[in-house]
Amino acid sequence: MDNLIERxxxxxxxxxxxxxxxxxxxxxxxxxxxxxxxxxxETGVSRQGIYxxxxxxxxxxxxxxxxxxxxxxxxxxxxxxSKIDESVQAEQGLSESFKERIRTELKDLLDMI
Numbered sequence: 001m002d003n004l005i006e007r008x009x010x011x012x013x014x015x016x017x018x019x020x021x022x023x024x025x026x027x028x029x030x031x032x033x034x035x036x037x038x039x040x041x042e043t044g045v046s047r048q049g050i051y052x053x054x055x056x057x058x059x060x061x062x063x064x065x066x067x068x069x070x071x072x073x074x075x076x077x078x079x080x081x082s083k084i085d086e087s088v089q090a091e092q093g094l095s096e097s098f099k100e101r102i103r104t105e106l107k108d109l110l111d112m113i
Contacts (some may be wrong), residue, residue, distance in 0.1 A: 004030060006071075010061040013070045018057060025050060026057045077113055081106050 015023055025043065028034045036047040045048070063084045065071050088094065088102045 007058070007061075009071050009074075010065055013074070014061050014064040014068075017064060018060065019055050022053060022060075025053050029054055074113055078110065081110055 007026075009025060011030055015026070019027065025039055028039050028042070032065050032079075034042075035049045039042060039045070039050045040047045042047075045053070088099050091099075094102075
């Protein structure tokens with residue numbers, strides 16, 4: 001798995017299920033864009049050890065997604081909300097204030113998931 005966005009989403013959904021040590025290292029790679037060498041210096045773990053931890057975390061997080069599918073569900077819900085928003089905006093028979101209330105509710109719904 002090389003997609004940084006995918007890694008970030010998996011970490012956002014399942015990162016708390018990793019150990020603290022794994023979270024620190026994986027977060028440094030995904031969010032801080034640190035190299036293996038930089039993380040190695042910071043943690044005292046060899047570059048190979050860092051690499052192994054990252055690959056192990058990839059497998060763990062992908063395994064959770066395979067079983068639970070929360071990222072996929074999130075993407076589907078987000079897509080459906082976007083389609084509803086587009087439909088509301090295209091509808092000519094609705095007042096602008098009503099459209100804005102619907103858009104606000106849709107945004108609130110997105111913030112909840």
